Amino acid sequence: MATSSTNLCFPSLPPLTTSKFKIGLCQLSVSSDKNQNIIHARNSMKVAVDQGARLVVLPEMWNCPCSSDYFAKFAEDFSHEDSSPSFKMLSEVASCYRITIVGGSMPEWCSGRLHNTCCVFGPDGKLKAKHRKIHLFDIDIPGKFSFKESDSFAAGEELTIVNTEVGRIGIGICHDMRFPELAMLYKEKGAHLICYPGAFNMSTGELLWELVQRGRAIDNQLFVATCSPSRDSAASYTIWGHSTVVGPFGEIIATSGPEETVVVAEIDYSEIQLRRESLPLEKQKRSDIYRFVDMRDQS
């Protein structure tokens, strides 16, 4: 089968002994041929690994066009690995190169429902975590843009934070990034990094994509990484692109344009401690005066 990989393996990499490692973001072009998308993702991950990436992140909907015409047709049931070629390929690539993969997102069938799901694999090829998108993207900007993700998918119900060989990682998918509460909870639970596979569009991308991820990073003084599909200007849902790594001071460590590319950047978790020491937001918080009261109860 075209996704076979045995001759591409690396010898096993030594365990991470410092707080530094390289992350690879595979900003992929996605077609309406699922097999082609799988081969393409595999090849792109090899490019990231060849540049030293120990953690590879894929885009939201890397194996399926971002369109309700395709989600159900392309969905896989991950509980049957043999009938889930996308899941199988991610597991093989993780074990073959001994890397951690945050596997973007894919449409998943489970108990008759469709979810927008991210699978995280460890260097042994085993599934470490599965995040189902919690906040579905329903938007209507009259005359400009409308999309109703909840017509296709059921929302996930759980946070996903996972210990990996490359730190403690919180997972969100695209619109999940707009909700600061989720990132705050990940910070509280000890995340070093939050990965958001995403696919912002042309109506929100330019203004908000970078702003939102920098906001999540600086509020919580941790690393944020986003990975998007590349832009296809002819597609019905035109994607913004610009996969990015942000540091705990809100600084852009690496980013891309809209085109297909692999971004590889170094993350140094010791920066988190430094930033938190020099600007101790945690100590400065006034939890004694923050009250989220529903004002309707006061009237």
Ligand SMILES: O=C(O)CCC(=O)C(=O)O
């Ligand atoms: O929040 C946005 O502006 C875009 C979100 C999105 O594209 C998505 O969740 O798929």
